[in-house]
Amino acid sequence: MSEKKMTVKKRPYQICTNCVMDTSDSKIVFDENGRCDFCGDFYENIRPNWKTGAAGEKALEEISAKIKKSGKGKKYDCIIGMSGGVDSSYLCYVAKELMGLRPLIYCVDTGWNLDIAVQNIERIIKALELDLYTEVINWEEMRDLQLAFFRSQVPYQDLPQDHAIFAGLYNYAVKNGIKYVLTGANNATECIRPPIEWVYQNDITLIKDIHRKFGKTPLATFPMCGLLKSRLYYRYLRGMKRVAPLNMIDYDKQKAQAFLYERFGWERYENKHYENVFTRFYEGYYLPHKFGYDKRRCYFSNEILTGTMMREQALEALKDLPYDEGQMQKDKEYIAQKLGVSLKEFDEIIAGENKTFADYKNSWWLIQLGTIALRAIGAENKKYR
Numbered sequence: 001m002s003e004k005k006m007t008v009k010k011r012p013y014q015i016c017t018n019c020v021m022d023t024s025d026s027k028i029v030f031d032e033n034g035r036c037d038f039c040g041d042f043y044e045n046i047r048p049n050w051k052t053g054a055a056g057e058k059a060l061e062e063i064s065a066k067i068k069k070s071g072k073g074k075k076y077d078c079i080i081g082m083s084g085g086v087d088s089s090y091l092c093y094v095a096k097e098l099m100g101l102r103p104l105i106y107c108v109d110t111g112w113n114l115d116i117a118v119q120n121i122e123r124i125i126k127a128l129e130l131d132l133y134t135e136v137i138n139w140e141e142m143r144d145l146q147l148a149f150f151r152s153q154v155p156y157q158d159l160p161q162d163h164a165i166f167a168g169l170y171n172y173a174v175k176n177g178i179k180y181v182l183t184g185a186n187n188a189t190e191c192i193r194p195p196i197e198w199v200y201q202n203d204i205t206l207i208k209d210i211h212r213k214f215g216k217t218p219l220a221t222f223p224m225c226g227l228l229k230s231r232l233y234y235r236y237l238r239g240m241k242r243v244a245p246l247n248m249i250d251y252d253k254q255k256a257q258a259f260l261y262e263r264f265g266w267e268r269y270e271n272k273h274y275e276n277v278f279t280r281f282y283e284g285y286y287l288p289h290k291f292g293y294d295k296r297r298c299y300f301s302n303e304i305l306t307g308t309m310m311r312e313q314a315l316e317a318l319k320d321l322p323y324d325e326g327q328m329q330k331d332k333e334y335i336a337q338k339l340g341v342s343l344k345e346f347d348e349i350i351a352g353e354n355k356t357f358a359d360y361k362n363s364w365w366l367i368q369l370g371t372i373a374l375r376a377i378g379a380e381n382k383k384y385r
Contacts, residue, residue: 019301020314024292025195038192042305046191056248063243064099067180076104076131078180078243081169082124083107083276084117087184087246089124089266090256094245095182096128103182106172108165109136111143111338112278116267123264135168141222145207146278147339148214150346153355155291156200157282163202167225174238186246188308189253192301198293200357201367202227209361227367252308281331284322290350296322 015022017034029037051059071077080095080103082088095101105125125132145160173181193199200206204226211219225234234240260266287293296318303309336346357364 016301018311019192019304020297020311020318021192021301022297024294024297026197027195038301039305042191046187050187051248052250056250060099060245060248063245063248064101067099067101067243070179071102074177075102076178077102078182079104079106079169079173079178080182081106081108081165081184082121083165084113084120085184086253086257086260086266086268087186087189089120089260089264090251091182091184091246092124092128092130093260093263094249096130098249099245101182103130104178105130105132106169107132107134108168109134110161110164110276110278111137111139112161112276114269114277116269117276120264120266123266124260127264133172135172135223137164137168137223138221140217141219143339144215144217145211145219145222147341148211150339150349151214151352152210152360153349153352154200154210154357154359155198155287155293155354156357157286158279159200159202159207161276161278163204163207163225164223166202166230167223170225170230170234170240171223174234174240179239179241181240181242183242183244184246185244186251188246188251188306189299189302191305192298194295194298195293197356198287198291198295198298201364202230203357203363203367205361205363206357213360226363253303254308277331278335280323281328281335285328285332286350288322291354294318294322 011023011026013023014028014030014034016028016030016036016039018039019036021028021036021038031037031040067077078095078101080088080091082092082105092103092105095103105121107121121132124130142160142164146157149157149160169181173179202225204224230240235242257266257268261268283295287295300309300314300317304311304314332346333343336343339346341349
């Protein structure tokens with residue numbers, strides 16, 4: 001079901017007095033003190049339900065016991081999707097050494113990971129003596145879908161990759177009888193969800209419509225798993241459970257990075273999600289250049305709210321480009337070549353008329369309904385819009 005074309009009304013520029021979210025999110029709302037609704041949601045809904053300290057330790061012990069009991073007699077009692085980034089790398093350590101679990105590490109090769117990410121994965125699994133399963137996405141299908149998304153002119157160019165990663169993980173877990181999926185999602189770095197006009201949700205209707213209009217290669221093996229399947233069918237009928245252990249510990253990204261470096265030789269990268277060359281280009285150039293959306297505002301605002309960054313530091317950092325212009329140009333040339341288009345054609349595609357999910361068939365109304373239901377039962381507390 002398609003919704004009416006979204007229009008963005010111009011409004012006077014305003015930035016939150018508490019974090020650094022601003023009117024580049026067209027639907028942001030400010031209170032009488034200039035504080036945005038993301039901050040209000042954090043203080044009213046997320047922080048009160050965020051168990052850390054002694055309460056978190058107890059919650060971690062309880063869920064660890066449940067996972068061990070569920071996996072008794074099996075080779076693995078849980079599965080972790082790993083990218084080589086700080087969250088998933090630290091999660092592996094938490095699962096093995098703090099929770100005493102026997103996780104299978106699951107990685108998806110979409111064709112874009114940097115060497116640093118691959119090396120980080122290898123270092124962690126070797127040191128912790130964990131088993132690794134890597135699913136390689138058919139490159140022709142991946143390439144065709146990503147090129148279709150560029151031609152569609154929507155902001156959410158990472159949706160094909162994200163979908164492949166999470167669909168592959170959930171499908172593998174259910175198929176192989178692994179009940180618990182451990183995720184690196186955490187309130188410490190993700191309490192502010194990027195606005196829906198920046199980063200759209202996992203919508204198979206949208207994916208298929210964009211591919212039907214602009215794709216050429218059939219998605220014969222590409223992993224598929226929509227929100228209804230993962231959140232309802234897999235959860236309530238197949239028993240799959242998603243657990244976020246990093247929300248049960250005092251997780252500090254900077255301290256975690258230092259620990260991973262000292263313990264495993266793990267290497268950091270410039271920004272969140274920059275372990276992937278495609279994501280680096282999409283977040284660092286495509287979104288701010290074409291749409292004016294800078295996801296660092298979300299990342300920095302998260303850190304401001306959780307006390308690991310001062311607002312003044314964030315404002316100063318935002319004066320710099322998301323990443324080096326020379327590296328951006330190299331990335332653009334590399335991505336164009338890998339997608340099978342000339343640099344000139346790639347620039348022409350990027351310069352096309354901006355679109356949103358509302359310009360294509362979508363299931364946004366159903367996603368909204370499901371989100372309301374999840375929030376009502378306490379399974380979701382972050383703000384969507």
